[in-house]
Amino acid sequence: MSNSPLTPGVVADRLPPAAYAENFSDVQPVLDRHEARVAADRCYFCHDAPCMTACPTSIDIPLFIRQIATGTPDAAAKTIFAQNILGGMCARVCPTEQLCEEVCVREVAEGKPVEIGRLQRFATDTLMGKGVHPFTRAAATGKRVAVVGAGPAGLACAHRLAMRGHDVVVFERRAKPGGLNEYGIATYKTPENFAAREVEWLLKIGGITVKTGVELGRDVTLDQLQADYDAVFLGIGLAGVNALRAVGEDLAGVRNAVDFIAELRQSDKAQVAVGRDVVVIGGGMTAVDAAVQSKLLGANSVTMVYRRGKDKMSASVYEQDHATGAGVRIIYGAAPVKVLGSAAVEGVEFAYTHDGPNGLEMGETFTLKADQVFKAIGQTLTAAPIAKDGAKLVKQQGKIWAGGDCAAGGEDLTVTAVAEGRDAAEAIHASLMA
Amino acid sequence: MANLTTNFIGIKSPNPFWLASAPPTDKEVNVRRAFEAGWGGVVWKTLGSEGPPVVNVNGPRYGAIWGADRRLLGLNNIELITDRPLEVNLREIKAVKRDYKDRAMIISLMVPCDEDSWRDILGHLEDTEADGVELNFGCPHGMAERGMGGAVGQVPEYIEMVTRWCKKHTRMPVIVKLTPNITDIRKPAEAAKRGGADAVSLINTINSITSVNLDSFAPEPTIDGKGTHGGYCGPAVKPIALNMVAEIARSRETHGLPISGIGGITTWRDAAEFMALGAGNVQVCTAAMTYGFKIVQEMISGLSEYMDEKGMTNTSELVGRAVPNVTDWQFLNLNYVTKAHISQDDCIKCGRCYAACEDTSHQAIAMGPDRTFTVKDDECVACNLCVNVCPVENCITMVELPKGAIDERTGRPVSDYANWTTHPNNPTATAAE
Numbered sequence A: 001m002s003n004s005p006l007t008p009g010v011v012a013d014r015l016p017p018a019a020y021a022e023n024f025s026d027v028q029p030v031l032d033r034h035e036a037r038v039a040a041d042r043c044y045f046c047h048d049a050p051c052m053t054a055c056p057t058s059i060d061i062p063l064f065i066r067q068i069a070t071g072t073p074d075a076a077a078k079t080i081f082a083q084n085i086l087g088g089m090c091a092r093v094c095p096t097e098q099l100c101e102e103v104c105v106r107e108v109a110e111g112k113p114v115e116i117g118r119l120q121r122f123a124t125d126t127l128m129g130k131g132v133h134p135f136t137r138a139a140a141t142g143k144r145v146a147v148v149g150a151g152p153a154g155l156a157c158a159h160r161l162a163m164r165g166h167d168v169v170v171f172e173r174r175a176k177p178g179g180l181n182e183y184g185i186a187t188y189k190t191p192e193n194f195a196a197r198e199v200e201w202l203l204k205i206g207g208i209t210v211k212t213g214v215e216l217g218r219d220v221t222l223d224q225l226q227a228d229y230d231a232v233f234l235g236i237g238l239a240g241v242n243a244l245r246a247v248g249e250d251l252a253g254v255r256n257a258v259d260f261i262a263e264l265r266q267s268d269k270a271q272v273a274v275g276r277d278v279v280v281i282g283g284g285m286t287a288v289d290a291a292v293q294s295k296l297l298g299a300n301s302v303t304m305v306y307r308r309g310k311d312k313m314s315a316s317v318y319e320q321d322h323a324t325g326a327g328v329r330i331i332y333g334a335a336p337v338k339v340l341g342s343a344a345v346e347g348v349e350f351a352y353t354h355d356g357p358n359g360l361e362m363g364e365t366f367t368l369k370a371d372q373v374f375k376a377i378g379q380t381l382t383a384a385p386i387a388k389d390g391a392k393l394v395k396q397q398g399k400i401w402a403g404g405d406c407a408a409g410g411e412d413l414t415v416t417a418v419a420e421g422r423d424a425a426e427a428i429h430a431s432l433m434a
Numbered sequence B: 001m002a003n004l005t006t007n008f009i010g011i012k013s014p015n016p017f018w019l020a021s022a023p024p025t026d027k028e029v030n031v032r033r034a035f036e037a038g039w040g041g042v043v044w045k046t047l048g049s050e051g052p053p054v055v056n057v058n059g060p061r062y063g064a065i066w067g068a069d070r071r072l073l074g075l076n077n078i079e080l081i082t083d084r085p086l087e088v089n090l091r092e093i094k095a096v097k098r099d100y101k102d103r104a105m106i107i108s109l110m111v112p113c114d115e116d117s118w119r120d121i122l123g124h125l126e127d128t129e130a131d132g133v134e135l136n137f138g139c140p141h142g143m144a145e146r147g148m149g150g151a152v153g154q155v156p157e158y159i160e161m162v163t164r165w166c167k168k169h170t171r172m173p174v175i176v177k178l179t180p181n182i183t184d185i186r187k188p189a190e191a192a193k194r195g196g197a198d199a200v201s202l203i204n205t206i207n208s209i210t211s212v213n214l215d216s217f218a219p220e221p222t223i224d225g226k227g228t229h230g231g232y233c234g235p236a237v238k239p240i241a242l243n244m245v246a247e248i249a250r251s252r253e254t255h256g257l258p259i260s261g262i263g264g265i266t267t268w269r270d271a272a273e274f275m276a277l278g279a280g281n282v283q284v285c286t287a288a289m290t291y292g293f294k295i296v297q298e299m300i301s302g303l304s305e306y307m308d309e310k311g312m313t314n315t316s317e318l319v320g321r322a323v324p325n326v327t328d329w330q331f332l333n334l335n336y337v338t339k340a341h342i343s344q345d346d347c348i349k350c351g352r353c354y355a356a357c358e359d360t361s362h363q364a365i366a367m368g369p370d371r372t373f374t375v376k377d378d379e380c381v382a383c384n385l386c387v388n389v390c391p392v393e394n395c396i397t398m399v400e401l402p403k404g405a406i407d408e409r410t411g412r413p414v415s416d417y418a419n420w421t422t423h424p425n426n427p428t429a430t431a432a433e
């Protein structure tokens, strides 16, 4: 530890080595068997269960919880994976407080939901821990499908297609598959290289070839794919990042939050440089993750600034509490006016906002000291060869399907991407076999 | 995956899970839903003779007891047999069976105790294409007052007689459903066997009063200020049913008589336990009434996972596996010695084991000043009470002392198998061989 939280500028190594291990370890460890039984016992096995309706992948939640309660976690895992092959990741990253657990009848009645996410993790960890892959492929159909992007959408699509007997080639421009599971999700939600282990486990189904370092638009064209394959699935996520459109945005020390997070996910944490005074602009999960992880890397002060009120913030209250619990300060209702500094960023000027007749209006200003600024105000599709910049892709056109963040409609969540990838696979299967 | 297909007295079903004769099987609409959910078979709600059907009470017919979190543990009912006309039931049975040929369809019957009544009703079933009949000698309330159900089931001679009539008047397999409201379950089972029954099913419900209203001073469920005893079922009755099944399975007279196990079956594990004790299949009522038909999915996945783990490919490999290990007390090994052991890692220091052992058992648990609880091996008689009251599963375990080890309580080494029949304290002991 050559530096400390008070060292000025953007530097690495602010904490003793043990602190990094501690800070980036599992935020919510897996339940043990007894805890899982106790948690499972709380489920009422509701008829036409609201939790199941709220799950974008429609996992049969009452059934898998009952299977845990009766001591068959492997069967529970199969119930989960039958609907959601990335059920392991989803158990870790789903904002359950906005999905299944929000509508659990026990949340509504008592403010204490059945711990669906944690039970899902218990079951999926149990089966995956045995290295067992529970599905086999149907007889080969002789059809070949190209999947572009190895994120949750692409992987879910590829797996379901392989299960149905088709041969799949996945093209991924990055060095590793996994998409944002590998390069985005907060470290402490998916420690111990879980994203990579999950992909490896998923590919055990067979029939899927993953080609990394291949970019659609650079190394291969859509026309080529259409010519060479019976169908194409696009699960390319959102590669573009919204600009602040504020003066000073190009100063050194101003960075896209997603790039910072991608670097962080792939590095030894002690080697990641972080500012002494960090300002994060935005109000989604990306903003929260950048802010919290800056704090965990040893930044002395971290402030998240969101232009609207707490209730409008897309990060859930649970996520916000997690951020403030980690020592992040959240300022609601303020928008950046300009980034201050000469060679590098020294601060950011904000204006308080209020709703006016023409939308958000700026009022009184204030300045926050900053030597590092993260922009996290949304991502966009920059798939020039495929769509008009900005507009999301339609879910199907001819023999091209799309799903996940890059496709129109739906929330930008891992679980939604899985659902859309899986459903596209079923649609492709139906059309190929028609 | 293990094959759950079951052949019970020649009746095939895709799995051994049948719905017992009761409200879940009272109508075409229920039974179709049940088959859609995956049940392997149904025993249709008990039919009575032709003519005006029985009538039920129009107030509450169930009472219950609950565990923590209001989990339903025991259910009691004062319902009678079907209150719908015979023709309607028969028409519906036929319609359902036609659409679900792979599922078992059994018709439960209860008519007055004369040969003509039984011949008539059996004649009516001829063209339903049902797979078998079940004779309801069980219902302990209402019908028994009219000389049917439990009233017949408590008299072995009647069971034998009616069974014989039925075997004479139908080609279908005959299952005799036994009442548990009797001191020795082997007697009615033997009678059924003598009468030619293809199988017995058990248990029907147990005579019970679940609760008393302390304001109106009437048993519950209460009908206009009065109550009556009803039939008890659900998880609470499982231990009673298991014993009765085992008694029949291991008795010399009835060994090998096919058994359909009933009573408190709620999970795959309950079902597997009944089957291990000799039941060729199982029937379920209260669990379906509590949670809906969908629970069969857990039973199916759980049983097949268990069988896979055990390397069993057919349910017949499970049936009866535990029967040879059910014995009389006198044959238990008195030289088998265990000691309770508390895992300090798992202990949450509640002290329940201490209170139980110190107040009511053998004063064999020590409590340290920092609430550390340990077993005193020189006092522990291995009664298992602490294991059962500890809130943490597997926190207290029973550790077997190896042969030759000194039991600190008696000061004697653990020796070879020996039971009460040869024990020196037994006045009627026979000399050891």
Ligand SMILES: Cc1cc2nc3c(=O)[nH]c(=O)nc-3n(C[C@H](O)[C@H](O)[C@H](O)COP(=O)(O)OP(=O)(O)OC[C@H]3O[C@@H](n4cnc5c(N)ncnc54)[C@H](O)[C@@H]3O)c2cc1C
Residues within 6 Å of the ligand: A093, A094, A095, A148, A149, A150, A151, A152, A153, A154, A171, A172, A173, A174, A177, A178, A179, A180, A181, A184, A185, A186, A189, A214, A215, A216, A217, A235, A236, A237, A238, A239, A258, A261, A285, A286, A289, A403, A404, A405, A406, A411, A412, A413, A414, A415, A417
């Ligand atoms: C920082 C951050 C934190 C998040 N936290 C959560 C969370 O906690 N919970 C949650 O549910 N969601 C979270 N999300 C959202 C979630 O990660 C996404 O919704 C999800 O990953 C979308 O999956 P996808 O497959 O559509 O896209 P991605 O995961 O983005 O995958 C797309 C893949 O396509 C590849 N690709 C792109 N273009 C090309 C091309 N031209 N050729 C070849 N390959 C290409 C990319 O490299 C990538 O691997 C978070 C997102 C971010 C950014």
Ligand SMILES: Cc1cc2nc3c(=O)[nH]c(=O)nc-3n(C[C@H](O)[C@H](O)[C@H](O)COP(=O)(O)O)c2cc1C
Residues within 6 Å of the ligand: B020, B021, B022, B023, B045, B046, B075, B077, B079, B080, B081, B082, B108, B136, B138, B139, B177, B203, B204, B205, B231, B232, B233, B234, B235, B237, B262, B263, B264, B265, B283, B284, B285, B286, B287
């Ligand atoms: C409401 C109710 C009605 C029942 N009616 C019948 C019946 O008509 N015929 C019969 O043989 N058993 C009847 N039974 C008994 C069940 O078939 C079964 O033997 C008993 O409930 C034990 O199984 P369980 O613990 O799974 O409920 C009835 C049980 C209940 C709860």
Ligand code: SF4
Residues within 6 Å of the ligand: A042, A043, A044, A045, A046, A049, A050, A051, A052, A061, A062, A065, A103, A104, A105, A106, A114, A116
């Ligand atoms: S809503 Fe809650 S209690 Fe009901 S089935 Fe879902 S998890 Fe269980």
Ligand code: SF4
Residues within 6 Å of the ligand: none
């Ligand atoms: S369960 Fe249905 S029929 Fe019975 S009392 Fe309730 S509402 Fe009425």
Ligand code: SF4
Residues within 6 Å of the ligand: B342, B346, B347, B348, B349, B350, B351, B352, B353, B354, B373, B389, B390, B391, B392, B395, B396
């Ligand atoms: S009952 Fe169990 S948890 Fe409680 S003190 Fe005893 S051993 Fe510990």
